Amino acid sequence: xxxxxxxxxxxxxxxxxxxxxxxxxxxxxxxxxxxxxxxxxxxxxxxxxxxxxxxxxxxxxxxxxxxxxxxxxxxxxxxxxxxxxxxxxxxxxxxxxxxxxxxxxxxxxxxxxxxxxxxxxxxxxxxxxxxxxxxxxxxxxxxxxxxxxxxxxxxxxxxxxxxxxxxxxxxxxxxxxxxxxxxxxxxxxx
Amino acid sequence: xxxxxxxxxxxxxxxxxxxxxxxxxxxxxxxxxxxxxxxxxxxxxxxxxxxxxxxxxxxxxxxxxxxxxxxxxxxxxxxxxxxxxxxxxxxxxxxxxxxxxxxxxxxxxxxxxxxxxxxxxxxxxxxxxxxxxxxxxxxxxxxxxxxxxxxxxxxxxxxxxxxxxxxxxxxxxxxxxxxxxxxxxxxxxx
Numbered sequence: 563x564x565x566x567x568x569x570x571x572x573x574x575x576x577x578x579x580x581x582x583x584x585x586x587x588x589x590x591x592x593x594x595x596x597x598x599x600x601x602x603x604x605x606x607x608x609x610x611x612x613x614x615x616x617x618x619x620x621x622x623x624x625x626x627x628x629x630x631x632x633x634x635x636x637x638x639x640x641x642x643x644x645x646x647x648x649x650x651x652x653x654x655x656x657x658x659x660x661x662x663x664x665x666x667x668x669x670x671x672x673x674x675x676x677x678x679x680x681x682x683x684x685x686x687x688x689x690x691x692x693x694x695x696x697x698x699x700x701x702x703x704x705x706x707x708x709x710x711x712x713x714x715x716x717x718x719x720x721x722x723x724x725x726x727x728x729x730x731x732x733x734x735x736x737x738x739x740x741x742x743x744x745x746x747x748x749x750x751x752x
Numbered sequence: 753x754x755x756x757x758x759x760x761x762x763x764x765x766x767x768x769x770x771x772x773x774x775x776x777x778x779x780x781x782x783x784x785x786x787x788x789x790x791x792x793x794x795x796x797x798x799x800x801x802x803x804x805x806x807x808x809x810x811x812x813x814x815x816x817x818x819x820x821x822x823x824x825x826x827x828x829x830x831x832x833x834x835x836x837x838x839x840x841x842x843x844x845x846x847x848x849x850x851x852x853x854x855x856x857x858x859x860x861x862x863x864x865x866x867x868x869x870x871x872x873x874x875x876x877x878x879x880x881x882x883x884x885x886x887x888x889x890x891x892x893x894x895x896x897x898x899x900x901x902x903x904x905x906x907x908x909x910x911x912x913x914x915x916x917x918x919x920x921x922x923x924x925x926x927x928x929x930x931x932x933x934x935x936x937x938x939x940x941x942x
Contacts, residue, residue: 591865592814592828594821621810624782625828628815631784638782638815675781 563603563737566715567751569596570738579744588715589622589687594629600737601629604685604713607735608634611710613683615639615676617702619669619694626715627685634683639676641669641698654704658697661690669697676705684712689736692723699732711735718743719752753793753927756905757941759786760928769934778905779812779877784819790927791819794875794903797925798824801900803873805829805866807892809859809884816905817875824873829866831859831888844894848887851880859887866895874902879926882913889922901925908933909942 575583587593613634618627619641631638644667653670660667676682684698695712702709711733717724719739728734739752765773777783803824808817809831821828834857843860850857866872874888885902892899901923907914909929918924929942 585862586864587827590829590832590862592818592821592830594818594828595825597818598822621814621830621832624811624814625818628782628784628787628818629822631782632788632819635785637777638784639780640782640811642780642811672775672780674776 563600565596565599566738569593570716570749574749576743576745576749582716582718582740582743582749584716588626592625594625597626597629598632600626600715601631601633603737604630604683604735605633608683608710608713611683612681613710615680615682615707616685617641617671617676617682617698618685619643619698622688623686626687630683630685630713639671641671641701643667643669654701656697656700656704659693661693669694669701671701671705673705676701676707678706678708680705680707681710682707683710685714686712687715688718689714689716689723689727689734690718690721692721692727695723695727695734699727713737716740753790755786755789756928759783760906760939764939766933766935766939772906772908772930772933772939774906778816782815784815787816787819788822790816790905791821791823793927794820794873794925795823798873798900798903801873802871803900805870805872805897806875807831807861807866807872807888808875809833809888813876816877820873820875820903829861831861831891833857833859844891846887846890846894849883851883859884859891861891861895863895866891866897868896868898870895870897871900872897873900875904876902877905878908879904879906879913879917879924880908880911882911882917885913885917885924889917903927906930 616631616638652673714736717736806821842863845860904926907926
């Protein structure tokens with residue numbers, strides 16, 4: 563998606579050759595007019611797939627998921643990263659290893675909001691090693707819901723997550739795929 | 753806001769006389785078409801106040817903040833609850849005591865995204881004891897930004913947070929104010 567690629571080139575900052583900081587528009591400050599365009603693009607790519615539920619994970623996926631849900635006219639569910647007092651009753655749960663934060667955590671979704679009648683589009687801001695996305699896919703399977711596919715804003719295509727998940731048969735649409743990046747050379751897209 | 757009150761009466765569940773579960777439409781599954789209406793209502797109440805930034809806190813405030821920002825045509829910043837590797841450099845920070853989770857945590861916002869040119873509307877899903885809202889107000893003060901006010905979806909008006917914050921001179925607009933609630937008697941609005 564050209565609009566997004568240009569924004570990454572303009573405002574993205576590369577740290578330590580591996581971290582792409584896009585916190586000025588994507589995951590700390592959020593450019594909601596851009597998100598509206600991202601949501602419309604996900605809608606265009608998954609048009610006529612019968613999507614009736616968007617699944618994401620807290621926290622930085624929520625904004626994009628909401629604007630995507632607005633395009634589809636369906637609700638969002640976000641997987642929570644730890645069990646809180648306010649989620650009572652039955653949940654689907656699986657473990658996710660975060661490479662960014664160097665720890666393993668549980669993600670949960672209430673069984674009341676995901677089931678076999680749902681056709682689910684997973685939305686997230688980043689795909690790198692794919693740990694979070696694999697966890698979300700597992701929750702969809704556990705719920706016996708239909709997985710339509712995944713919509714990712716930025717994929718680090720030089721890391722293995724996207725290829726592994728596509729080879730398992732899941733449709734993954736990434737709006738910007740980064741082939742390589744470095745502090746000296748900048749960002750190169752696929 | 754009548755639409756919201758009716759939805760709380762229809763889908764809210766009271767647990768232990770003090771916990772109002774609205775996770776079917778507000779803070780786990782999210783009804784984005786309702787959020788669009790909530791955002792439009794906040795826009796109506798804070799029209800002509802020059803709002804150029806929405807501030808919220810992860811995670812459940814983010815969706816409502818994004819739809820409110822869409823109505824205002826401005827960006828969102830969400831305060832993060834712990835320092836992560838991906839936030840480099842200078843931050844505003846303060847401590848918040850969570851009564852729901854029984855712990856104290858730090859919230860942070862990058863100094864790059866909040867400053868003296870900003871006219872800030874704080875958005876959050878719940879106001880009860882007011883700890884999170886007081887923390888967000890402190891971040892706005894630390895940034896020397898102008899606080900326009902706060903927009904809350906559900907205020908538990910029988911808890912002290914709203915009154916304390918209003919008496920400090922901050923404008924607080926809550927779309928549904930609960931006077932009392934109990935498992936037997938249900939929800940009564942102010």
